[in-house]
Amino acid sequence: MQKLRISTEVVGPHKDIVKIKVSGFLDAHTVPEMEEVVQSLIEKGLYKMIVDLEELSYISSAGLGVFMSVIGDVRDNRGDIILIRIPPKIFKVFDLLGFTEIFTTLNQEEEAILAFTKE
């Protein structure tokens, strides 16, 4: 059993959006792995991120912290972090902490791509 799996894929008509698929457990133990992936995208100038959480089984506040710490930078560079397919119990945690007001949360990858393309 692996604790956290992260895969990235370039998507969208201009191939400038990165879909990050996260599955497993995003807790204080695995958070450095997530940080590393996000940081390396930022270093490459890839600021349009779709984070697919459908297969995420657990998130702790440290997991949310990863998104909180970079969203400012990302938006300053005309990008965004759009969270898609958040499982209900994980959505509650985002909601409790006010993240659903700050982040865009959508159901489908297509909607997220559209949101980036329209801008």
Add this chain to the structure above:
Amino acid sequence: MQKLRISTEVVGPHKDIVKIKVSGFLDAHTVPEMEEVVQSLIEKGLYKMIVDLEELSYISSAGLGVFMSVIGDVRDNRGDIILIRIPPKIFKVFDLLGFTEIFTTLNQEEEAILAFTKE
């Protein structure tokens, strides 16, 4: 979640065979329930028993003890205890303790009914 469920049903052409369906956990805690069912059948003179273990998730040595303590009586009264549909991991426990040599173990209810009817 219930720990142990036991249901009994009269089966066979002469309606003199009792099928005992056991599911859940048969451990030192639940063994008295199993004992009670078996004892009440014996008191009613029902000595032909088919024990269906397909949905049993766990058995401890105390569970096996129930069958060991009554098989003598049951056989003395022209009956038997036939164990059917034993899950592989539970079969191993029966086997380790030598129960598979003493008890008849079969795959199908029909085979067990046939074994009782032929006698």
Add this chain to the structure above:
Amino acid sequence: MFQVLRLKMKQEGRRIVFSIPGETDYLIQIRSLISTVASEVGLAEEELYKIETAVDEACANVIEHAYEGEEGSKPIQICLEVTPSRLIISVKDYGRTFNPGTINPPDLSKFIKEKRDGGLGLFLLQSLMDEINYTSDPRGYNELTLIKYLKPQ
């Protein structure tokens, strides 16, 4: 059955206690253990998830702050107790003491401006439980108690 378990635990002060190494590797196990024990109390899936998360946050804080990331030797002790009206979980550490004070909702806009990657745990933990309480014992340990009210059955 839940009823029976609850009453028994109450009547004679029964407790389940775990002691687990204070390292983030073990958080996944701590969550499973909590869920295993708490599921016996008859709590719904959703409540179990909240309790798991709260205990995980408490333990992550112990590891990061009370033990300040020092690897290994110190354990975290988790104690579960059930009364007919409450599930009480205490998380004991043998490290640094702090004063949680009043825990306010995080000011996200400010946190984002400051690029903070933390500061959400205590508020989350408090939001997920019905009561929390932190004490420091002069014998050298701190205890964070997490309480969930149980619906009468």
Add this chain to the structure above:
Amino acid sequence: MFQVLRLKMKQEGRRIVFSIPGETDYLIQIRSLISTVASEVGLAEEELYKIETAVDEACANVIEHAYEGEEGSKPIQICLEVTPSRLIISVKDYGRTFNPGTINPPDLSKFIKEKRDGGLGLFLLQSLMDEINYTSDPRGYNELTLIKYLKPQ
């Protein structure tokens, strides 16, 4: 990951300890807890089931014999330790001591003749593990140690 967990547990003597009320109600929880922890070691389903069963038998014996069925107050303490080559589980009780002597296969025909409903536990437990060892400590506890060899990875 298993490798890492194993090595870490070994290197710095990490242990997971549970203390559970000595009553048959809790056997189901003990099995789940053991399975939760042992599954992290990378053991196959079948091996997990054997270990669960062995620990269940050990605890059932403590409750029935060491604590002679007296309800409640005394706990059972279970300690898990992993080294690169072994999973070591010890079951500690604070009750009556006994001498297990040599544990022979049960003579089923004789047991059936005598209508016995027990006497299978120790042999089963021994058959399911690679090594077992019982000691009584003058400080007032007994400890049954169950060892499973781990295949090198």
